[in-house]
Amino acid sequence: MKTNLYSSIIEKISSDKFSSIFILVDENTEQFCLKLFIKKTGIKSFNKIIIDSGEENKNIDTCVSIWDQLNSFKADRKSLLINLGGGVLTDIGGFAASTYLRGIKFINIPTTLLGMVDAAHGGKTGIDFKLLKNQIGVFNDPLEVLLDNDYLKTLSKEEFINGYAEVVKHSLLTDKPDLTFNSLVKLDLFNDSEYIINSYSLVKNEIVKSDKYESSIRKVLNLGHTIGHAVESYSHISDEIIDLKHGQAIVIGIINELYISHKKFNFPLRDVVSVKKHLKKYFTLIPLKENDMENIYDLMVYDKKNEGSKINFVLLKEIGKPVIDQIVDKELFKESFVFYNE
Ligand SMILES: NC(=O)c1ccc[n+]([C@@H]2O[C@H](COP(=O)([O-])OP(=O)(O)OC[C@H]3O[C@@H](n4cnc5c(N)ncnc54)[C@H](O)[C@@H]3O)[C@@H](O)[C@H]2O)c1
Incomplete structure (x- = not known):
């Protein structure tokens, strides 16, 4: 082949x-x-x-x-x-x-x-x-x-695993039964890597095909990235936490944004918990303090995906059912970090 x-x-x-x-x-x-x-x-x-x-x-x-x-x-x-x-x-x-x-x-x-x-x-x-x-x-x-x-x-094991955050993201965005998160967890990241690469890159390509310039549906690919990008930028300027790789930061974004999805759209809590548990198998979740959250929030306000001072989130109603352009208030943002830190 x-x-x-x-x-x-x-x-x-x-x-x-x-x-x-x-x-x-x-x-x-x-x-x-x-x-x-x-x-x-x-x-x-x-x-x-x-x-x-x-x-x-x-x-x-x-x-x-x-x-x-x-x-x-x-x-x-x-x-x-x-x-x-x-x-x-x-x-x-x-x-x-x-x-x-x-x-x-x-x-x-x-x-x-x-x-x-x-x-x-x-x-x-x-x-x-x-x-x-x-x-x-x-x-x-x-x-x-x-x-x-x-x-x-x-590639080092750490760098290999780094890419897995985006695979998990794609598995949360698709409604194809053989590719959703519940199917992904049955695979072995290392032994099934060829299948994972071919299948989950297709998930992205299909989304991009219908909205190249991100005017609507492509925004779903930002799941985990509204908070994740701010966490990543913050980790590079802060002495409080270690420098995080893209994937490590996106994992934090995914967990928090799924929790927010639960609060706003009744996304099942059991799914939030099982995604967090699965990600913990591969990634170390660094603790984030009150002061870190405040700084991450401020950085998020300046992120390019936000219009005016509004912070737009991609959230999930259920696995494979994303909703775009959601506004989240600061209180819920902070509450999601309490769940993350648990
Ligand atoms: N354009 C997009 O749509 C998009 C989507 C997601 C992420 N990104 C960007 O991707 C970047 C992160 O990419 P990454 O995680 O691949 O990091 P990276 O490009 O920094 O690569 C990680 C490390 O692995 C090394 N490396 C690469 N291939 C290797 C190999 N085969 N063997 C040994 N070492 C190797 C690199 O030199 C580097 O040190 C971020 O900047 C992020 O913003 C872009």
């Missing part, structure tokens, strides 16, 4: 459609993924662009360094950028490509679980700005997204 995985990319890079090929890597994907990519594609002629890994580098300075390197290799509008890496790399690589010379084509080859099930798909590209996540960016689809879980073999 894997034999033909690369045929479309091989055809593209060996055609004369592109004047030059660039491969964007960070120091880890250069070490662990580039050789495999070269072996699988047989690509001989390309320029390599290296950036530093990590969310702290998903910023304008890194973007400038990508543009600089494209310039120095004389990239033109017919150049192709191949993004080989996790969500940070495909987000910034997609943004750099979309803005360089008003847009060159790019291909995403995700190398983390999170990238494979989520970040590499859907055409959201961007960088963080002034502590706010993904504040600057554009919607632009990659030419192709290639999913090859051979890259996951070198």
Whole structure:
């Protein structure tokens, strides 16, 4: 089945459609993924662009360094950028490509679980700005997204698990019986990873297909992210809690937003409890104090998904039945953290 995985990319890079090929890597994907990519594609002629890994580098300075390197290799509008890496790399690589010379084509080859099930798909590209996540960016689809879980073999267990938060999110948004949360819990994250990647990336792609620019239904993908993004940003500026990875922060967002769903829409408490219990199998839930909550709330007010001073949430009536644009008052927000901390 894997034999033909690369045929479309091989055809593209060996055609004369592109004047030059660039491969964007960070120091880890250069070490662990580039050789495999070269072996699988047989690509001989390309320029390599290296950036530093990590969310702290998903910023304008890194973007400038990508543009600089494209310039120095004389990239033109017919150049192709191949993004080989996790969500940070495909987000910034997609943004750099979309803005360089008003847009060159790019291909995403995700190398983390999170990238494979989520970040590499859907055409959201961007960088963080002034502590706010993904504040600057554009919607632009990659030419192709290639999913090859051979890259996951070198990923640390922690990074692997990090991507599972988005898998759980997708399982809460779908109403397909064989993919809902109750089916997901019967799978083994490590042994069933290929099935998980293919199935749960489809959940996202189907949602995106019907609303590319997030004017309505695509907003459901923000489940867990209204609180989660604020928690993630807060963890990077606070001395009170450790720096959290995207997935760790989204887990906190999911638990809290499901509790709020229970309070506002009668989402079954037993489901909130079983999602929390399941997530605890993989993630450590760090305690959050009163002062943390206040700071997270303030950060949320500035999040881009909010209109005016209103904070819009995605909530669930039941598994597979999300509702968008919900306003939540501060008291309920704080109450959800009491449940989270229990
Ligand atoms: N665009 C979207 O729709 C979307 C959706 C969800 C998340 N995101 C973004 O994704 C980012 C998080 O992505 P991530 O969790 O993949 O993190 P990441 O890109 O930082 O990768 C995690 C770490 O793993 C390393 N790595 C990657 N592949 C490897 C491999 N195969 N072997 C060894 N090491 C490897 C990286 O160098 C990095 O150190 C966040 O910035 C988030 O905002 C975007």
